[in-house]
Amino acid sequence: MLSHLVSLALLAASPTIAGPAPVYFAGETAGVGDPNPYYENGVYSVFYLKNEGRHPWWVTQSADLSAWSRPLEVVPVGQPDAPDDWTGSGSVIADPAGGYRLYYTGHDPEGRPKEVVMGARAPSLAGPWRKTPETTFAGPPDYDPSDFRDPFVLWNAEAKAYWMLLATRHESKAAIGLYTSPDLARWTAAPPLYAEASPLNLEVPDLFPEGGDWFLLYSDQRQARQVRYLTATHGAGGYAYGPYDALDGRGFYAGKSAGTGESRLLFGWVAHKSQRQDAMDFVWGGDLVAHAVRRTGPGTLAVSLPGDIARQFDTERATLSPTALEIGAADRALRVRADLRVKPGQRLGVAFNETASGRASTIVLDTAKGEAAFLYDGDPAHAPRVAFPPDADGRYTFDLVVDPRLGLGVIYINDFRALSFRYYRVGETTLSLFADGGFAALTGSVKVRGEAR
Template identity: 30%
Template structure:
């Protein structure tokens, strides 16, 4: 049984998390990927979970509007509670409207008494982009109560219309305010850096003395980033590493429970279920736990409930293939200063958790884990590669002739020579999610299977490792 949630039909896209009474209500955009069967449009569905492992599907909660309506596609929004009722502000999207002179996007409203049964609010006047903003890029409302200013804030992914001084429309995090959630006034943008095409899925929260603004952008790296400030008004500062995962993880938003904050995003699938296919919109749910560091930076780690769900210990069967190796139970050591060393570790279950402490000895160039490997064809596999000389970790595919460059996914890591590196790797079908030192996440896909095994490799150096393999 898999651990990363995906609907039986289609894919999970943007997740809108809301926590109440210990239960996470995960509203999400459901892309059926079959318009011939389900018709055009994207509805909101609802999942409920306490542990990110067991889910209850409550079905469609906001259906698509009729053909030609403003909300034929129900795009991203938010959930808030006020005066005993729950409110959803969502993006009504229809890309067929601009050719007939109407905006593609507007902010719309729905209400509920129980978080499951929702009614679209026909009395709410849809919020369209005002003059000075691109009318077809006005989406992803995020609403919160600003206790300092005693009013509601609404953040939006928006773009300022092109100006002579800036001929390219520029992405901003737009700001509106309200006293009653019904009537909204435009304010100056909260964040306008002139860096990105747009700031999708904005999310704003506070931990301690710091405010954090999370958003996703597709103009540079197609990734989820964050900024930090001592004030809710900014200025919004970029940390040394502002990415929260790879470009394969997108549209992430957060929710808190009992003082712990979690990040919910989707791991994109690829066309034709191929390593060479184009990245798609939507895929499988990935959840990270956010940790604030003493200097205010954010890091992420695997939620403990997900790790605990892998309770079955599986045997590891080390067998040297290349180089010199010493094996003592689940502890191994080996390498070769002038070439590659490979140690096969047995069969790799379809869904599993690999937990390991890997120490690269001085001057070792590379080492890592081989996935979906054939012990007789040790040059073909997917690999999680540690590169201390570049301070990075890479998810790649290796063939006898070359690495497939467009496949690369990487994350920057601070790797100290001779210091143990703690890796936690979730493999769930084609999904691979790696955590480095309980601080850095790297999510990606591995479609092609070269075999059913897994192993350890070291290139031009030596390493020692203690590891375990667990299943659910």
């Protein structure tokens, strides 16, 4: 209960934002790096790498994804040439002996080893956090000393031990390494939990049990740069990719979850673009966005719009039908929810038309390929894409949120997959629906937030 009171006290320190509030967290002008969320007593504490300098750890908290606490630094970077010259991703866990433990990556570009696991402890989530250099350790000889990062710690009731997962390499393969501990202090190396042939890595791993299955998530460092998942019936494996294993497109990265059951959220960043220009490619770091993530059947995960985000939109602006396809201007945050039917194999989506330039961008759902993409100015070069299962009868539901303050959006397809996209000038566009052969059926609404927001 004490930690809950500390959380609420921290929430009370929320800064005031001038003008209409953004939909998502906006406490960092440069955006955030990897989020490392922790859930307790209804409050999400999102520890994250600050997207400045050498990436120190900061934290913000929210109970409703609307009001966020003022960010606080919790783990500063070390001195030059220290093992944590740069700090990298990790995790936070409650210590049964009292207080909390934070595990993070120490990265020294000139070090040998280059990456190590480091720690910090605190009596409460709000701190103060004290580094524990005596707990630092490097990987065993068969784990790559240059890729040994992102320690994710959980209690595995099935194994009756604490587990630590790491992004590493093993026998020239990309691996999710494994350590075990009886007490969060003594760690023993084990064979990798999972490995596959890849020249790049399986970053920021996450693992949780749900409904008789175990789900292993990672962010793919390869060209696709998607958050993907594998599943098994036991924590120890063997893990195999689930159906439609990418949860979002390449605009959303470093996804880590917190919560249980209906309260589980997947936090990641919607990437910024080079020079903050819509026509450029994505860069590291972005704005913090959360998806609801849930098990929908054996070995299957789905993502959808979190209820706390949906509840922000309480004022209906327009209704949609086969003869009323105009969504209207995106000069303020909006949500579009629609149930529709088209001829199977048809293309449909949302058109964004810039009022001044006439430039047209689109979200395209290709029901023949089972793929959604966001095409800025019609250009497929840097387009985020995600696969979804085509419906034999051509029936689809989508849920679109546009945040013009931050210049981004997310569309959820059948409450199953998400497509996050960056569009800095979205607030200068007018939106409408389209379908190549028209809509056989369409019901939907456009909602905005009340003036209080």
